[in-house]
Amino acid sequence: MLSRVLLDQPLLLHIAIAFGIYAIWALYERSSGCKDSNEPVLLHAKIPVVGHIISLFLHGSDYYESIRTKTSLSIYTLSIFGHNIYVVNSPELVAAVDRNAQVFSFAPYLVHFAARALHPSKDAIEKLSENIDGGNEDPGLRIQTQKAMHDSMVAGSSTLSTMNRELLHHLSQIMDAQKNMQGGQTMLFTWIRSVVTDASTSAIYGRFNPFLRREVADGIWAFDRDLASLAIGWRPKIIAPKGYYGRKAVIDAFIEYFENKRHEEGSPLVKARYKANTAYNVTMDDLARFESSLCIALLVNTAPATFWTLYHVLSNAELLLDLRQQLEAFVYPHPQDGAQYHQAVSIEMAQVLKECPLLNSILEEVLRIRSSNASGRMVMRDTMLNDQYFLKAKSTVLIPSTSVHNNASIWGPSVKSFDPYRFVKQEDAQMPRQPAYAYRAFGGGAALCPGRYLASMEILSVLTIIVLRFDITPVDSRGVATPWWEPKSRPHILTSILSPAKDIPVLITEREKYRDCTWHFTLDNEEMI
Numbered sequence: 001m002l003s004r005v006l007l008d009q010p011l012l013l014h015i016a017i018a019f020g021i022y023a024i025w026a027l028y029e030r031s032s033g034c035k036d037s038n039e040p041v042l043l044h045a046k047i048p049v050v051g052h053i054i055s056l057f058l059h060g061s062d063y064y065e066s067i068r069t070k071t072s073l074s075i076y077t078l079s080i081f082g083h084n085i086y087v088v089n090s091p092e093l094v095a096a097v098d099r100n101a102q103v104f105s106f107a108p109y110l111v112h113f114a115a116r117a118l119h120p121s122k123d124a125i126e127k128l129s130e131n132i133d134g135g136n137e138d139p140g141l142r143i144q145t146q147k148a149m150h151d152s153m154v155a156g157s158s159t160l161s162t163m164n165r166e167l168l169h170h171l172s173q174i175m176d177a178q179k180n181m182q183g184g185q186t187m188l189f190t191w192i193r194s195v196v197t198d199a200s201t202s203a204i205y206g207r208f209n210p211f212l213r214r215e216v217a218d219g220i221w222a223f224d225r226d227l228a229s230l231a232i233g234w235r236p237k238i239i240a241p242k243g244y245y246g247r248k249a250v251i252d253a254f255i256e257y258f259e260n261k262r263h264e265e266g267s268p269l270v271k272a273r274y275k276a277n278t279a280y281n282v283t284m285d286d287l288a289r290f291e292s293s294l295c296i297a298l299l300v301n302t303a304p305a306t307f308w309t310l311y312h313v314l315s316n317a318e319l320l321l322d323l324r325q326q327l328e329a330f331v332y333p334h335p336q337d338g339a340q341y342h343q344a345v346s347i348e349m350a351q352v353l354k355e356c357p358l359l360n361s362i363l364e365e366v367l368r369i370r371s372s373n374a375s376g377r378m379v380m381r382d383t384m385l386n387d388q389y390f391l392k393a394k395s396t397v398l399i400p401s402t403s404v405h406n407n408a409s410i411w412g413p414s415v416k417s418f419d420p421y422r423f424v425k426q427e428d429a430q431m432p433r434q435p436a437y438a439y440r441a442f443g444g445g446a447a448l449c450p451g452r453y454l455a456s457m458e459i460l461s462v463l464t465i466i467v468l469r470f471d472i473t474p475v476d477s478r479g480v481a482t483p484w485w486e487p488k489s490r491p492h493i494l495t496s497i498l499s500p501a502k503d504i505p506v507l508i509t510e511r512e513k514y515r516d517c518t519w520h521f522t523l524d525n526e527e528m529i
Helices: 011-021 024-031 051-059 062-071 091-099 107-118 122-129 141-153 158-181 188-208 214-225 227-232 241-259 268-279 284-299 302-314 317-328 349-355 357-370 401-405 422-427 452-469
Strands: 075-080 083-088 185-187 331-333 344-348 374-379 383-385 389-391 396-400 470-474 505-510 518-523
Touching: 051 062, 051 075, 062 396, 062 401, 083 091, 091 383, 091 396, 091 401, 107 122, 107 141, 107 227, 107 284, 107 374, 122 141, 122 284, 141 158, 141 268, 158 188, 158 268, 158 452, 158 518, 185 188, 188 214, 188 268, 188 284, 188 302, 188 452, 188 505, 214 227, 214 241, 214 284, 227 241, 241 284, 268 284, 284 302, 302 317, 302 357, 302 452, 317 357, 317 452, 344 349, 349 357, 349 452, 349 518, 357 422, 357 452, 396 401, 452 470, 452 518
Parallel strands: 083 396, 344 518
Antiparallel strands: 075 083, 185 505, 331 344, 374 396, 383 389, 470 505
């Protein structure tokens, strides 16, 4: 999701380290060195040297959760080709990492991600690497780009409101089109992925959105699927051809987009990013490569998060009924149609988001149980964590979200269950509120996802529109209705919210209550035209 997305997925660094950052002789020299007695316990893989890497490829971040369940360790060490990875599980140690952003820095991962996944020029990487500790007078390309993103998407800003309105406008158009195409069998995740791709990118890139070309939209998802293999950097055309050519399609489309100054009709976000890059004389090719990372951030977690949110609501008849009843309280006759209630209706999304706590609680709970990211930091200097554990400089600190999201001491005995009312109960003071570090769907500390408000707006808007306008029924290959069934997640070591391994065929029909009704969505009383 725009959420932590890739940039908070240090497993990419692990792969990069394993296949190129350190020379083999240096790795073994380091691994044979002395271990400080205060370092976290070192866990050995069953298969020497490559065991941890194999497990990460097979199981993704679930590997960390399986270790936590078996060992109950507050913190432990994994060694991958001599590189120390400290995996933090206890809430107290997570909070200690979050409090000290200068020692535990997120910045190196941005550079490693760009170098390995985007393959820009050496000059571009050098510019991105400048002022890595943030202490120079000139902020540098990385900090200026991050500032551009933060300023464009900060809560309450006019720029975020502009993008939210564009997003809602495109979602409304897509759902109107779905109304006219209803009746045929649809694959739920495939459809939702298309909805999110089209709406998100159109809101960001404007009427010349390159992702409206199917080869570009398909390209970004092929890029995402093969991202880990591409990050290895060894013969990408051979080991990941679909991802390689998908990435190329996206980069080529962005070169054309920027060369023709299409960004001038794009969102405040794309304009701000363009300005930050050109201020440091980034070439057009490198600019296009950097921009492709924004699209990964926009899409790869938001689409599966939207799918799972819909799944948990649609598959629970009581929850669906309750949510519909609460949302219908915000549906009014459209002013232009007077009392003709079923001809045109209006709904103010800002009011819905503010006054329907169940809607927000559902999303927060979905992200709590579905988030699998392992947010990472680089240890910038030798340090004692919480005055307990010695952590070596240039090592990695990982904080798996499942470690805190599955902690019964934080969330109570129902921690493993999906409770859509969990966060409503917190608002009503029926249960204590958890500390900020205990909820890590969007990262934590100084590395919170800047796009979390835009992503949440999109997911909740899709949920609201679909719940109010459509009935969605799972079907078999013959089109006969079946009970809902929960698909397994497809392993992916780089994304936070995993996609379903198997899609769900569904039938989408317009709800009888609002059949042939025209919907008008507003945001802060400004209608989406």
